[in-house]
Amino acid sequence: MARVGSTAPSEALICLRGVAKGYRRGSEDLHVLTDVNLDVESGEFVALMGPSGSGKSTLLNLIGGLDVPSAGTIRVAGDAITALSRARLTAWRARHVGFVFQMYNLIPVLSAFRNVELPLLLLPLSKAERRERVATALRVVGLADRMDHKPRELSGGQQQRVAIARAIVADPTFLLCDEPTGDLDRHSADEILEMLHHLVAEFGKTVLMVTHDPRAAARAQVTFHLDKGELS
């Protein structure tokens, strides 16, 4: 089960030890994260909560290899990602991480199909293989009949489902969801949360979700709180 605060060696899927992140703004040093220790096992649905500016998204970025910590180590599936170069980190993200953002961040000029296909273009797959995997991912999120629609032709909830399909299509090691329901109405938000739960329960995916919403966090198996850079 996911836990925080342990400094003992761990075989967890995601393992953070002594992670800190700081920025320098002018002459001031900002400490966003301080000595974070976190273990997340494979197949868990973990929520991270905390007030604005508490460092939730920063922590998510570090685990997702979008940013590097000022101190500490991050191991994911045995890889010490803190030791990887920028280029190798990019390749690592393509293989291991599926991102779901608050504002969906689909490419507006591409159809749902093409958006979901994007991560697959980086893999050595034939056109037929890509087509099959995109169709499967869209079927999982219930949008098989919307694959030719552009994002503007879809509702917010549908766009987020396309984003989830994009996140899972390359079968990543884990999903990072940054406020995935933050821009949705209650009904759509519930659908998205149900879908994430389904991915964990049925497909054994590992999900880390940042949220402000206690109802969203309630769907996770474990919820951690971040406040002033400290995880509890």
Add this chain to the structure above:
Amino acid sequence: MRFLPLVAANLLRKKARTLLTAASFAVALFLFCLLVTIRAAFNQGIDAAGADRIFVTNRTSLIQPLPLAYRDQILKLPGVEAVTYANWFGGVYQDPKNFFPQFAVDKDTYRDMYGEFRIDDAAWQAFLADRTAAIAGATLAERFGWKVGDRVPIQGTIFTGEWNFHLVGIYEGSKPTDDLTQFWFRSDYLLENLPEGYPDGLIGWYVVRIAPGADLVEVCKRIDERFANSAWETRAQSEKALAASFVKQMGNIETLMLAVGAVVVFTLLLVTGNTMAGAVRERTSELAVLKAIGYGDRFVLGLVLAEALGIALLGGVAGTALAKAFTLGGDPTGGLLPVFYLPDGGAVAALALALAVGLAAGLAPALQAARLDVATALRRL
């Protein structure tokens, strides 16, 4: 190839903007091609000039004549293989605006001297058989809709009176730089029908072909020395040097045209480049997402450059094709630029310029996109 839909979709994101940007490129490249064409037109005489031909004029001025009697004396000089001569006629066909060069030429030697012009044998035989015969360049004949057999009346200005010619042939060139706007008629027709009071036995200039292996400079020297201190001193120079001196006289006009054109082209390209850079900047968030899901710095760099080059190529090809089509219509100035064509090298240079500007315009935003810090960019979303 698998990324082509992504490039195409981005280009078609704002169709009007892409179209207008490509159109700006097209206009700039069209102008560039016209400048290349104008430059080639100004310099065509140098390109077309024979490397083994000497042009002999009166030392005082090109418009002063030389005695016809010099022909045999020149022919006897060492290093001289052949001699021909011609006169500038300077007549008006229907309207002074219809300018074209008219030469009274020696029927026995002119064709042999200018082998680059293609005239069929039957036409030349007709030229030899008819004292009023004339031969026109293909471009000139097309300009006025002349056909073989037509009568062409020309009002003399230097040699006054109305002169009627019988068009017996049309000549073609063997290379694009050959001037196809000339009008030749027989010099014996002119010399035997000179208006009253004109001195007899004078011609406009000689053209000399040197023998194989002869030193052109040396032969020029011999010709000028042969007639030194005579009443009709000569000035012999290579045909290329003469053509270059004409270009030099026109140099200021050419420079002015090229300078103005270059400023217009450069300004258009700057505007185009700025538009393209702006189009990339507004997509920062999308590029950040691409990088987040695993697209590397080099890919993003390539994607942005591919889009810039796509627009540049589209506009470049359109502009160059338009310019080519325009120049195929021939001299738009009515005689100032008789050889008006876009050289192949010019078209290639235009496309290379388009790609270079596309690359330059796309490079800054592409590098910016490649260096984009994903976490920072995503925080701004």
